[in-house]
Amino acid sequence: MTTTIVRAACPHDCPDTCALLVTVEDGVAREVKGDPEHPTTKGVLCTKVARYTERTYHRDRLQFPLRRVGKKGEGKFERISWDEAISTIAARLTAIAAVDPQAILPYSYAGTMGLVQGESMAARFFHKLGASLLDRTICATAGATGYRYTIGASIGTDIEQFDNSKLILIWGGNPIASNLHFWMRAQEAKRRGARLIAIDPYRSLTAEKCHQHIAVLPGTDAALALGMMHVLIAEDLLDHDYIAAHTLGFAQLKARAAEWTPERTAATCGISVEEVLGLAREYGQTARRGEAVAIRVNYGVQRVHGGGNAVRAIACLPALVGAWRHAAGGIQLSASGGFAKNEAALQRADLLPNSPRTINMSTIGDDLLRPASPDFGPQIQALIVYNANPVAVAPESPKVAQGFAREDLFTVVLEHFQTDTADYADIVLPATTQLEHVDVHSAYGHNYMLANNAAIAPLGEAKPNTEVFRLLAAAMGFDDPCFRETDDQIAAQAFRKDHERTIHFDWDALKRKGWQKLAMPAAPFAEGNFPTPSGKCEFYSARMLEAGLDPLPTHVPNYESVASNPALAAKYPLAMISPPQRNFLNSTFVNVESLRATEGEPHLDIHPHDAAARGVADGEMVRIFNDRGAFVARARVTDKARPGLVVGLSVWWKKLASDGKNANEVTSQRLTDMGRAPTFYDTLVQVEKV
Ligand SMILES: Nc1nc2c(c(=O)[nH]1)N[C@H]1C(S)=C(S)[C@@H](COP(=O)(O)OP(=O)(O)OC[C@H]3O[C@@H](n4cnc5c(=O)[nH]c(N)nc54)[C@H](O)[C@@H]3O)O[C@H]1N2
Ligand SMILES: Nc1nc2c(c(=O)[nH]1)N[C@H]1C(S)=C(S)[C@@H](COP(=O)(O)OP(=O)(O)OC[C@H]3O[C@@H](n4cnc5c(=O)[nH]c(N)nc54)[C@H](O)[C@@H]3O)O[C@H]1N2
Numbered sequence: 001m002t003t004t005i006v007r008a009a010c011p012h013d014c015p016d017t018c019a020l021l022v023t024v025e026d027g028v029a030r031e032v033k034g035d036p037e038h039p040t041t042k043g044v045l046c047t048k049v050a051r052y053t054e055r056t057y058h059r060d061r062l063q064f065p066l067r068r069v070g071k072k073g074e075g076k077f078e079r080i081s082w083d084e085a086i087s088t089i090a091a092r093l094t095a096i097a098a099v100d101p102q103a104i105l106p107y108s109y110a111g112t113m114g115l116v117q118g119e120s121m122a123a124r125f126f127h128k129l130g131a132s133l134l135d136r137t138i139c140a141t142a143g144a145t146g147y148r149y150t151i152g153a154s155i156g157t158d159i160e161q162f163d164n165s166k167l168i169l170i171w172g173g174n175p176i177a178s179n180l181h182f183w184m185r186a187q188e189a190k191r192r193g194a195r196l197i198a199i200d201p202y203r204s205l206t207a208e209k210c211h212q213h214i215a216v217l218p219g220t221d222a223a224l225a226l227g228m229m230h231v232l233i234a235e236d237l238l239d240h241d242y243i244a245a246h247t248l249g250f251a252q253l254k255a256r257a258a259e260w261t262p263e264r265t266a267a268t269c270g271i272s273v274e275e276v277l278g279l280a281r282e283y284g285q286t287a288r289r290g291e292a293v294a295i296r297v298n299y300g301v302q303r304v305h306g307g308g309n310a311v312r313a314i315a316c317l318p319a320l321v322g323a324w325r326h327a328a329g330g331i332q333l334s335a336s337g338g339f340a341k342n343e344a345a346l347q348r349a350d351l352l353p354n355s356p357r358t359i360n361m362s363t364i365g366d367d368l369l370r371p372a373s374p375d376f377g378p379q380i381q382a383l384i385v386y387n388a389n390p391v392a393v394a395p396e397s398p399k400v401a402q403g404f405a406r407e408d409l410f411t412v413v414l415e416h417f418q419t420d421t422a423d424y425a426d427i428v429l430p431a432t433t434q435l436e437h438v439d440v441h442s443a444y445g446h447n448y449m450l451a452n453n454a455a456i457a458p459l460g461e462a463k464p465n466t467e468v469f470r471l472l473a474a475a476m477g478f479d480d481p482c483f484r485e486t487d488d489q490i491a492a493q494a495f496r497k498d499h500e501r502t503i504h505f506d507w508d509a510l511k512r513k514g515w516q517k518l519a520m521p522a523a524p525f526a527e528g529n530f531p532t533p534s535g536k537c538e539f540y541s542a543r544m545l546e547a548g549l550d551p552l553p554t555h556v557p558n559y560e561s562v563a564s565n566p567a568l569a570a571k572y573p574l575a576m577i578s579p580p581q582r583n584f585l586n587s588t589f590v591n592v593e594s595l596r597a598t599e600g601e602p603h604l605d606i607h608p609h610d611a612a613a614r615g616v617a618d619g620e621m622v623r624i625f626n627d628r629g630a631f632v633a634r635a636r637v638t639d640k641a642r643p644g645l646v647v648g649l650s651v652w653w654k655k656l657a658s659d660g661k662n663a664n665e666v667t668s669q670r671l672t673d674m675g676r677a678p679t680f681y682d683t684l685v686q687v688e689k690v
């Protein structure tokens with residue numbers, strides 16, 4: 001028997017991007033472990049990826065190309081050859097492109113975060129074709145935009161520094177589920193005497209383990225941050241030198257914060273005046289003592305109407321108290337901006353023959369149902385889906401499913417499994433998993449580049465995404481040499497060698513070692529040098545004014561809440577959020593039996609008062625509904641959900657739920673204040689006993 005250990009990287013949409021060691025015996029992957037030497041992985045994996053072989057060798061893995069024989073959505077398919085699959089797709093795309101290539105839309109997200117199996121060969125192919133561009137907004141663009149206006153780029157406190165923080169605000173994040181290796185750092189900080197405070201409408205697994213939990217109403221975080229500023233300014237808990245040297249617009253911000261008295265803040269956020277005062281004082285006084293105060297803000301705050309402003313307001317706090325002076329102080333939303341990716345080489349936007357329109361992935365439901373018009377352009381006639389499961393994860397699912405069910409729409413899905421989306425495909429193509437292909441990774445929760453070596457041969461006839469687009473390019477006569485590059489050649493171009501942070505990137509060395517840190521300073525903004533136009537932390541943003549936005553951080557109320565929309569709340573009085581389950585990764589892993597068994601079935605957490613008012617007892621089935629749709633779940637009567645809030649942990653495969661539906665039946669396609677992102681957590685519903 002030959003046993004080898006292969007260095008790999010976790011491909012999933014998780015900030016932690018773990019370094020993996022795959023044990024391979026005679027060509028079979030036996031075990032996937034965390035690399036003990038990698039400084040953030042530290043030999044630890046989450047339960048999902050610790051069982052990666054179970055997913056890889058799952059009996060339902062797609063191994064052959066398939067053609068649909070039943071109705072769309074029904075899930076009946078027959079096996080065809082790769083030759084037939086590629087020629088069918090090429091013929092259909094060629095015919096559509098002859099009239100208008102913009103009628104073709106790629107639809108992809110972060111099923112794999114790899115720079116090769118994500119947007120490299122695929123992007124080249126769609127660019128050359130002149131297909132519609134896709135605005136990839138479904139997760140993070142609201143917060144990223146708010147952060148960029150304020151700090152300048154997605155750069156913040158290095159995760160490896162958090163051990164030394166003395167106060168950590170975990171704001172709109174549930175790291176025990178979604179950012180485990182940050183939680184390990186927060187635990188270490190706690191052992192060294194740090195205080196942890198969770199700010200979350202729900203008593204999540206994480207909130208339960210923090211010293212304090214402040215249960216704000218969904219979508220009120222900008223108000224809380226402005227209220228904190230009010231107290232910091234009123235009680236002079238400021239770092240005046242840092243503000244003078246490294247910020248822009250303090251006088252205007254001071255005037256804005258003056259409007260947010262502790263009383264108004266508390267009423268808006270649904271918390272007590274003492275909580276507002278206590279939080280601001282603890283933050284300001286800890287910093288005043290010269291200790292490191294850090295904020296881990298996460299994406300939970302920005303899935304509401306005012307999501308961009310929420311992150312922006314929170315991102316102003318560290319500069320006010322001079323927290324950036326410490327390597328262990330400041331704020332982190334995402335580390336992705338540290339990586340100097342070579343997108344020009346990977347994606348070849350220079351191949352575009354035209355300036356195609358852009359379709360927002362977050363409104364795919366409406367857009368699939370839209371006819372041709374001068375505003376919109378051609379109707380969408382072909383959809384190529386890879387690394388994504390929109391029928392389960394996109395908002396307002398009834399519309400999404402209706403769009404995918406269009407008989408005249410030609411849909412191709414590249415997948416590992418027969419997902420809710422694959423059920424609507426005309427052609428399904430079997431994709432390789434991370435153990436079967438080569439890739440290179442950046443991360444959004446740490447500062448390491450990682451290599452993924454292929455550990456095993458592809459299962460059945462599965463092919464990497466890149467190979468599918470290579471074959472399609474050849475079939476459609478695209479002869480640019482970039483369409484013949486191997487995955488290794490693509491990976492070798494992933495990072496810029498003319499950039500100081502990635503100048504030392506060397507693909508061959510990375511493959512051997514597994515990981516390599518970016519050249520980043522430990523305390524990125526200790527001396528200012530923010531990557532904004534002014535070089536300062538911009539409390540006041542001229543760019544926002546130009547974009548027609550409020551130049552100062554502001555509280556934008558939810559579209560749907562009791563306070564902002566009382567007429568709607570009269571019918572649908574409960575706010576619903578649907579953040580991720582610990583044992584799923586978005587909709588990935590829901591079909592892995594052992595992980596699904598841990599989560600059981602779709603649940604709805606509801607406060608005892610709200611349950612009693614509806615005659616709902618713990619364990620009973622309830623129907624959750626609004627004007628957009630309805631789904632059922634088993635009620636868990638618990639004060640983890642604050643009064644007025646219901647929580648349906650997600651994202652379930654619709655077809656694995658008893659009613660064939662999930663929480664996205666009731667979410668809306670309305671967009672955030674900036675970044676054109678979805679508002680999953682800005683949803684009012686009513687609940688009734690089934
Ligand atoms: N196990 C697991 N890990 C994951 C994922 C997964 O599905 N499962 N998904 C991955 C992906 S794609 C992402 S984007 C991240 C997401 O992970 P996070 O960035 O942590 O964001 P969410 O899980 O959306 O929400 C985190 C917390 O925010 C709370 N929240 C909801 N609305 C509000 C609000 O208005 N204000 C505040 N303060 N809090 C609010 C929720 O109750 C939840 O506990 O995790 C990644 N990691
Ligand atoms: N209600 C509600 N909805 C949500 C969210 C929520 O919190 N609540 N979260 C939102 C967020 S933050 C996000 S990021 C989106 C996530 O939405 P998606 O990015 O669509 O993520 P997944 O649902 O995990 O689906 C990814 C799919 O890619 C496939 N895949 C993985 N690797 C490969 C590969 O190499 N090749 C191919 N061809 N396929 C591959 C997987 O099998 C999986 O089916 O969902 C959003 N939807």
Ligand code: SF4
Pocket residue numbers: 010011012014015016017018045046047048049050180181585
């Ligand atoms: S999903 Fe996240 S925590 Fe789990 S192995 Fe992958 S990167 Fe690590």
Ligand SMILES: [Mo]
Pocket residue numbers: 013138139140
């Ligand atoms: Mo996400």
